Amino acid sequence: MGEVVDAGKKEANGSLADLNPTVVFVLGGPGSGKGTQCANIVQHFGFTHLSAGDLLRAEIKSGSENGTMISNMIKEGKIVPSEVTIKLLERAMLENGNDKFLIDGFPRNEENRAAFEAVTKIEPSFVLFFDCSDEEMERRLLGRNQGREDDNIETIRKRFKVFQDSSLPVIEYYNSKGKVRKIDAGRPVEEVYESVKAIFEPKNEKCCFPAPAPTPAIVTKISDPMSIEANNNNDAGDGGFSIFDQESELFLSLLGLTKYDILKES
Numbered sequence: 001m002g003e004v005v006d007a008g009k010k011e012a013n014g015s016l017a018d019l020n021p022t023v024v025f026v027l028g029g030p031g032s033g034k035g036t037q038c039a040n041i042v043q044h045f046g047f048t049h050l051s052a053g054d055l056l057r058a059e060i061k062s063g064s065e066n067g068t069m070i071s072n073m074i075k076e077g078k079i080v081p082s083e084v085t086i087k088l089l090e091r092a093m094l095e096n097g098n099d100k101f102l103i104d105g106f107p108r109n110e111e112n113r114a115a116f117e118a119v120t121k122i123e124p125s126f127v128l129f130f131d132c133s134d135e136e137m138e139r140r141l142l143g144r145n146q147g148r149e150d151d152n153i154e155t156i157r158k159r160f161k162v163f164q165d166s167s168l169p170v171i172e173y174y175n176s177k178g179k180v181r182k183i184d185a186g187r188p189v190e191e192v193y194e195s196v197k198a199i200f201e202p203k204n205e206k207c208c209f210p211a212p213a214p215t216p217a218i219v220t221k222i223s224d225p226m227s228i229e230a231n232n233n234n235d236a237g238d239g240g241f242s243i244f245d246q247e248s249e250l251f252l253s254l255l256g257l258t259k260y261d262i263l264k265e266s
């Protein structure tokens, strides 16, 4: 199971290079439903959700020396300097210790993106892009009711413009690398999640997490030894047939055995 992170709780140790985490950037306009869908992904796919906006708001609350600057930027819908946000993200990843993160609402411009990749040496596995009309996002933000200082019509319009001018180019950049998974986010929450889930399910070819390491397919029940060679190099078979693929044979050879030793045992 994953979790939602409360910023600034534990001491950070180690380095991000050691952790080498899987990262998915979750992007989309203000109110497109990023946070809502991240909560669903966390429940089902074992990711930790890091909202860059939440980390910045926590930094304001903590009384940090950057607090006033961050607060002023957020009230104006402007993008906080990269080094501030990246430090918060790095710290949150290291403190958390999970190795799978949804980074929500970051990178917001090309400079954010380039700085993050340069500092952390992390490239996202893919970018989940919630595509939603301004009218729908405006309706949602005005009804969000979380007491956010930037959810007023004047700041909302500024945020839309910043998204168009600065954040869409980031999505275009990753699109040119084949890394964008676009979701029609204008639909009801459950329908949007159906599309999201399909992307995270391991069998989906659009999902580009590292494939799990192959486990040697050693099956001891043989109904027809002649089938062994015919099935060589295949994945797991049906009906109790044994399959010795190359990995299995390598594994056996490390134990000083061959597939015929296993056959004798069974």
Ligand SMILES: Nc1ncnc2c1ncn2[C@@H]1O[C@H](COP(=O)(O)OP(=O)(O)O)[C@@H](O)[C@H]1O
Binding pocket: 028, 029, 030, 031, 032, 033, 034, 035, 036, 037, 140, 141, 143, 144, 145, 185, 186, 187, 188, 189, 190, 192
């Ligand atoms: N698919 C949806 N349909 C209707 N309302 C939604 C949907 N997704 C999210 N909301 C609501 O819209 C508001 C903004 O959603 P949120 O997840 O906070 O967006 P973001 O993180 O992209 O700013 C919240 O009040 C949320 O409950």
Ligand SMILES: O=c1ccn([C@@H]2O[C@H](COP(=O)(O)OP(=O)(O)O)[C@@H](O)[C@H]2O)c(=O)[nH]1
Binding pocket: 028, 029, 030, 031, 034, 051, 052, 053, 054, 056, 073, 074, 075, 076, 077, 078, 079, 080, 081, 085, 104, 105, 106, 107, 108, 150, 159
């Ligand atoms: O990487 C980030 C994330 C957020 N913000 C600021 O935080 C505000 C709120 O962002 P958040 O992602 O919380 O909300 P959204 O705009 O998606 O509703 C933005 O308008 C920016 O001012 C920022 O500067 N850099």
